[in-house]
Each structure stands twice: as C-alpha cells, then as structure tokens.
Amino acid sequence: MSEVSKIAGSGPALPASNSDWPTIRDWRKGTRDRLIAQRIGISAEDRAAWSERIGRVLAAALEPYAGRLIGFYWPFRGEYDPRGALTSMRERGSRLALPVIVERGQPLVFREWSPGSLMVQGTWKIPMPESGDSVFPDLLVVPLVGFDGQGYRLGYGGGFYDRTIAAMPERPRTIGVGFELGRLETIYPQPHDIPLEQIITER
Template structure:
C-alpha cells in the first residue's frame, strides 16, 4: 500500500535527517567549507546576479550546513544579506543583517537580527531543508514557514530565486510533490550546484 504524501515525506525527512546527523562535526565543517568553492562559478552566476541583490541566508541549527562564511563571501560580492526571523507558528519575515550587527534567538530555534533591523524582501533565498530531489522538490522541517513566505512574496509580484542548501547525503530519488509545494531553482551541496531538471527543460 502506498503511503499518503504527508507520511511519505515524514519517512524521508526522518531518514535523511538521520544521515545528516550521523555526519561528524569535522565532516560537516569540511562540507560546509567546500560549498564556498562553488559560488564563484558560471553555474552559480546563472542562478542569480549577485550585484546588489538581497539574499536571505540562515544561522545553522542542529546539523545544518554552516553557511555563515558563504554569506560573508556573498556580501563581499555585493549582496545585501538578510536572515529569516520566525514571528509565530505561521509566519517568518526577513530582517536585514549588517556586518557585525548583534543577533538574538528567535522562534523555531533560529537566530536573527532583533526588531530594530529593517524588514526586507529577498531576491534570492538560500533555503535549509531535510531532503531534496533533482526536480527541485524539497522536504522542509514540517512547519511550512518557507512555503508560506515564498507564496506571500509571489503574491506581491516578487518571485525570489530559491537555492536549497544541503549536504549531498540528503538527496533522494523523488520527493512527493503536492500542489502547495513550491520547488527550488537549484540546490547547493558540497559537491557543487545542482541546476534542477525543471530549470533545464
């Protein structure tokens, strides 16, 4: 019997997060650093034009890749960084992050600028995830924060580019896709930038 999509996602989420959690801190650090080598490449520059763009990153939680050095490199390339802040169980906003500015603990275990920072709309979103496939379908952590944020931006006519951030071990053959799910444009892992099949057709 085939499981419903929600249950299939839960199984894949648990499986891939277990693989990610099993990576040693040293391996995660090396893999996170390897991602830096792929941001100044033709493939990454096809994903977006960094000059003047507002880019949302994230402070790592649990065993996520640490993209803080990557965000600093993007800042040097001319982007304006911002970080997601969870306001409640339903909503995240993106606050501008200035170099050296303090960050505070926010909802859902995240870290971001305090309420004095400007709220901005990103042109590019670097999106954490639990699992992904090469069509750009992703499984998040189950709360739907990013899907709602992207839908809100789309409704305002601001369709941000979306690059998933993951370790290679989080790839699966196929993610169950539902109508409300919003696919990624690419996925960045330690092995390189994967331009999704939906972008290649």
C-alpha cells in the same frame, strides 16, 4: 532499491500516490527525522570536506548577486553553514537578510543582518535579528533536509518557505543548499510545494 525505499526502510509506508496526503505526511516526518539524524552524525572530516566543496560552488552561484539583497539562513541541526560564503558577499556590496518566524502558519519575515547585529533566539532557538524593517530579498539561499531531482525540498514541515515565496510581491530566485545524503527519488510534491531553481550539494 531506490533511494526513497532505502531511506524509508523500516519507517512509514510509502505513499501509493501523490494524492495520499495522510500517508505522505507520515512518510515525510519519518524521512525527515532519519535524514536529520544522518546529517547530525556526519564526521567532522567529511563535514569539512563536503562544506568546502559546497562553499566553492555556492560562491560561484552567488556571483551574479553582488550588490543585491540576499536572504539566507542561520545553520541549525547539522545544516551546511553558509555564513562564510554569504558574509564575503557583503564585501561585494550585497546586503544580507535572515528569516524571522512571526507566527506559525504565516510567511516568514526577513530582516537585514550584518556581523554584529543584535540577535535574539527565535523558534527552535535559531538566532534572528532582534528588530528591523521587513525586506524582500532578490535571492533566497534555502536550507535542505531532503530534496529530489525536480527541485522539490523536504524541510522541517512548517511550510514556511513555500508560503513565503508564494506571498512575496516579486518571486525571488532560489538556491537550495544541503548535503548529498538528503537526495530522494521524490518528496511526493503537493500543490503547495514550490520547486527550487537550483540545488547545491558537495557533488
């Protein structure tokens, strides 16, 4: 049985093709809910071990971006926490930025962040910098709910990262970060989906 079939299991029917958007939308929602529940349920022991492995590989992947502007994410609903790896890049001269949802259906805005920045709760109660000019990161470290072997990402369904990457004046490099349990056979990519260049898991 494929990974998609196992995860979809008792959920929505599998799409017949990549053009069956209503079924794909339902399948993505059911798969997303299931993967988030699995991620939240990771044991403390496994989370620590897996996160340590991810952190080592992520640190190596970030090395070429010392001194550059890196966009990352504040962990949410059991996501891998990238703050340690990213904060250490500040010691290498990198600047860091976090996403801000200004309006649904619009691209994200990135604002610079450093430890001690004044934060407010944004959409879904995710902390974000209270103020600051918009910046355009050279690299985006992107959270994953699910992903497939072609680098396509299953996120939270808002399309923010695809919309943001497409709207940037220069396309940033992209690294997706998440746990191996999110690996899927396919997410049934659509024309608006933009594949990530690299994906890092504990494996």
